[in-house]
Amino acid sequence: MLEAPLDKDVAAAPMQRQLYRRIKDAILSGGLVAGSRLPGSRALADALSISRNTVTAAYDLLAAEGYVQPDRQGTRVAALSRPPPVRATPAAPSAPLIAQRLARIQPSAPRTAASVVLRPGVPALSHFPLAAWRRALDRALRHAGAAALGYGDPLGEPALRTAIARHLSMARGVRCDPAQVIITEGAQEALLLCVRLLSNPGDTGWVEDPGYRGAKAAMHAGDLRIVPMRVDGDGLVVTEDDWKTRPPRLIYTTPSHQYPAGAVLTVARRLELIAQARRRQAWIIEDDYDSEFRHAGESIGAMQGLVEQAPVLYVGTFSKTMFPSLRLGFLVLPAVLLAPMQIPLEEMLRGGHRYEQLALAEFIESGQFSRHLGRMRRLYRDRQQALRDALQRHLRLPHAIEGGHCGLHLTLRLPACYPDRKIAEAARRYGIAPSPLSGFALHPMAEDNGLVLGYGNTPAELFEPLVRRLSLLARAADIS
Missing domain, CATH: 3.40.640.10 (Type I PLP-dependent aspartate aminotransferase-like (Major domain))
Known part of the structure; x- marks a missing residue:
């Protein structure tokens, strides 16, 4: 097991590291049992055609980590507690033990790049000074x-x-x-x-x-x-x-x-x-x-x-x-x-x-911060109005617009026959990332159906084609 030649290719790991890994793996797998004696450094070096210093360095590292114990008679394998072997085909996969409270944390909307249009919560990064x-x-x-x-x-x-x-x-x-x-x-x-x-x-x-x-x-x-x-x-x-x-x-x-x-x-x-x-x-x-x-x-x-x-x-x-x-x-x-x-x-x-x-x-x-905020307020005000106009002209289904005159998003309330999660999933295939309103509720009610549309990261000239696309996707998702 130990006398098999080491890889001497220049691209391989150093021979000291190869020998260390080979002996460690043999110990952990049970191939080298506790108490068994390793070959002497000179004998192993001759068998592998490597320098004795390489063997000595590998033995020293194994000893430092507790895999072997050197004594007057040589170097012996230390007694280790090994975990039970992993079965190749377990009867039933078991979930790792984690804090129970973590199971109550629900996933949010799928992660998307900040550049994806209509994603809520993303500012106009290209306008940052x-x-x-x-x-x-x-x-x-x-x-x-x-x-x-x-x-x-x-x-x-x-x-x-x-x-x-x-x-x-x-x-x-x-x-x-x-x-x-x-x-x-x-x-x-x-x-x-x-x-x-x-x-x-x-x-x-x-x-x-x-x-x-x-x-x-x-x-x-x-x-x-x-x-x-x-x-x-x-x-x-x-x-x-x-x-x-x-x-x-x-x-x-x-x-x-x-x-x-x-x-x-x-x-x-x-x-x-x-x-x-x-x-x-x-x-x-x-x-x-x-x-x-x-x-x-x-x-x-x-x-x-x-x-x-x-x-x-x-x-x-x-x-x-x-x-x-x-x-x-x-x-x-x-x-x-x-x-x-x-x-x-x-x-x-x-x-x-x-x-x-x-x-x-x-x-x-x-004062740079205040000036930047002033510029962004004007930009977001114009973008919100442009999105409102596009929704009014091109969203061909019943809806109510919420979100106030503030922030970086508008919220659309939609009839329950237009499932918001289905619409959002379809929109992602077109590079559009609205968030389903129902995903923000712990216990969604019928009125929690809708879309949260971010306008902070989306140029105003894109709103009309984007709203037309959303209107088509919503009508396609109609379950009435």
Whole structure:
């Protein structure tokens, strides 16, 4: 077994590595049993026509990893506990043991490239000011130097936390100082932090339904009992009976632009939600989704800033306002949580993306960020109107348009005879990527049938042919 010639071709692995692997495989397969003695290094070298140093090096590596044990009489195979052999044709394949909570996380829509048209949630990447961003990165590299190669503040670069706090105060009416701002790897990490920091397995979490799938995934990962809460034209619907019969620990909402239906949570509902959360010792997670891109009138202020010391954790991301691969978001903690959360956050987070954080801080403070947002608002406003016009002219079936005058998408409600998942699947074959509305609901109802159409990444001149194609696909899917 060991005396078979080694491969001496120059393209093969080094002979030391070949010999090591051959002996290791023989030990693991049982060909070399525990206690058996290996040939002496000189004898094996002569048998294989290789140098004794090669054999010695292979034996030394096997000994270092515990496969063999050298002693005065030579080198013996160590006693190892081997796993049972894998049968060639198992009677029944068994699933790997994973956390049970993971089975409750449902798949989202199939992944598609960012360039695919009508995909929701993708900004106009070709309009991002790359030259200005490159200059900001260059300045960050030049000024921070090698010092920023190490771990930074686990809670985020102070310069970025300060810039975000100032921007949120002016643009969103958020009440915070830089110490309350925690930098995260996108909004999803912020949601996971909320669940980890403020809930225990078995606690109840309310989520909008239909609503953001990432919030549901974060709560499932925390082993929460998820209660889907319906939404209407005024946002999240909560009754007194809900508070009595299924009181939550966490409440997830998108009050400024409900995702995906687009409703704005009314101030009366906001104030009632805050008051009840205080009374019941619950926490509200406010995901300020798409709030920067309001196309009509003044921007809707954040719920967090409505009253002092609101029990609201404010979540935001730069995936839409900058670009998705930046992977920077933030979480604004209520001041009352700063002291108890300081040590857990410092132990759970490590800091990173330091040059990107510093560049983003400079991008915000220099005014580049605000100018970029202004340009994008105008672009998205024009694209949304163009999509509305195309739907009105070319969608030849009953429908209702939702989504408000904000964000990067519109939502179509369709009669149940036009199955949204079937239409979306057919559209993907033509390089079109709308999301089925029913996929955003934990327990879809008849009214949750429709399509979520992203217009952020799609030029306006394409909307008419795309809508005509969708109209044909919808009629072909008709099951009435």
